[in-house]
Amino acid sequence: MTPKKIHEVGNFADYVDRLASDISDDIGGDVTHFVDFGSGQNYLGRALASASYNKQIVAVEGREHNIAGAREFDIMARLTERPKVMRNKKLYMQQLNSTVPEDQLNKKALKQLATPPKVNDEYVADFRSLRELQTIYKPEDGKGFIRYIDSRLESGDLADVVTQLRDSLSEENQEPKDLRLMAISIHSCGNLSHHGIRSLILNPQVQAIAIVGCCYNLMTERLGPPTYKLPYMRPSLQALNGRIIRESSRHDPHGFPMSDRLCNYKDMGIRQNITARMMACQAPQNWTEAESDNFFTRHFYRAVLQKIFLDRGVITKVHHDGEKPSPAEEEAEDNANSNSNSNSTSTDSPFNSSTKPVIIGSLRKSCYKSFTSYVKGAIAKLTTHDDYHEQHCAVIQEKMGGITDEEIARYEQDYLPRKRELSSVWSLMAFSAVVIEALIVTDRWLFLRQHADVRKCWVEAVFDYQQSPRNLVVVGVKKRPES
Structure with missing residues (x-):
């Protein structure tokens, strides 16, 4: 990890651990699982699953190569291991050599090809490379555990994620208990931060969120089509090479602003064009x-x-x-x-x-x-x-x-x-950056405030601005479920 990433992961893992402990009484028990929105290489989840945190992590990621890379890092961190394969070394080397053109083989390899080893007729060779072997994750009491879910989140609805989590628990012979989830994320891009925040409202299992956003330029616009000019000074022209679906018809319900307050401000609402978001x-x-x-x-x-x-x-x-x-x-x-x-x-x-x-x-x-x-x-x-x-x-x-x-x-x-x-x-x-970012974060806080089932919500800095300027976390905690 880079020094910046080390600073972010270390500070946020500690923050999430303390937050989960502080709110346990508010939500009626300990957080059972931490859902990482857009986990990427799963640096945060890996830190939380390791000692001394030992948390149960649900890493949701939509890119398969990121999940594959994360599993490799899990092996390095000794959170999992590859299965041990017993195989005939000579036969395996012969198989590898057979895939290489003969003019590129040395004398030893050519000799191995010419004299195949004798094996039992019932012997079934396993020629899979190390990277093709599935990593083994074994849940242990008192230790952290990571479950990967390949899913591209298009909204805050985690019904599919919860279903896969329950199925995974059943396969591991763990009695699916009452789930108390906390949605977390470091620098979830654009609307993904909105999905993480909305998950608190849309899913009864999600009891708290802690979301640090970034890439505000990737947010869509809720009150109209994408704007490239100042919306109140001159018309917003459509891009010459816009996407195949006309952008002029888009009023993305997942975009900015989230809150009713900013949507209805002075009847017109508050908008931000692409330059402002950038x-x-x-x-x-x-x-x-x-x-x-x-x-x-x-x-x-x-x-x-x-x-x-x-x-x-x-x-x-x-x-x-x-x-x-x-x-x-x-x-x-x-x-x-x-x-x-x-x-x-x-x-x-x-x-x-x-x-x-x-x-x-x-x-x-x-x-x-x-x-x-x-x-x-x-x-x-x-x-x-x-x-x-x-x-x-x-x-x-x-x-x-x-x-x-x-x-x-x-x-x-x-x-x-x-x-x-x-x-x-x-x-x-x-120099307007801090003002615009403050407006975006305030909108997210107002969105949580407008829902009666949110007990408390706030925004605070979790990173050193010099090391990681996108350092504001939006926190929301639900009211304790009625027994």
């Missing part, structure tokens, strides 16, 4: 000079690429007053784009015009080594990625396929003087 992920207090430069460079590259899209006809400019600018105004606007001191007309005011969004998302690290690499990496993704409709891929390929390195370099040179301007604006925006 700002909530920042920690400008922790930025170093190098990190700042990388951050601003990425946004500079993206801004110039948008200009290239506009010039080459991939996207168009929309004037919100409905008036099409005259050729003279268009020329003046183009001049203003390359000269920040030029006077803009009312028609080309930034509050009167927008360009259609284009979703690029993350690129490989190598794409950020130069602007040319960035442009080519973005084009490659936009024309080949499965998430994008073939029609949009074809348009981008037609408009952008012939761009040369010289053209790309010329755009970078022309707009490089404005990078400082962009950096200043992004710096001012980034």
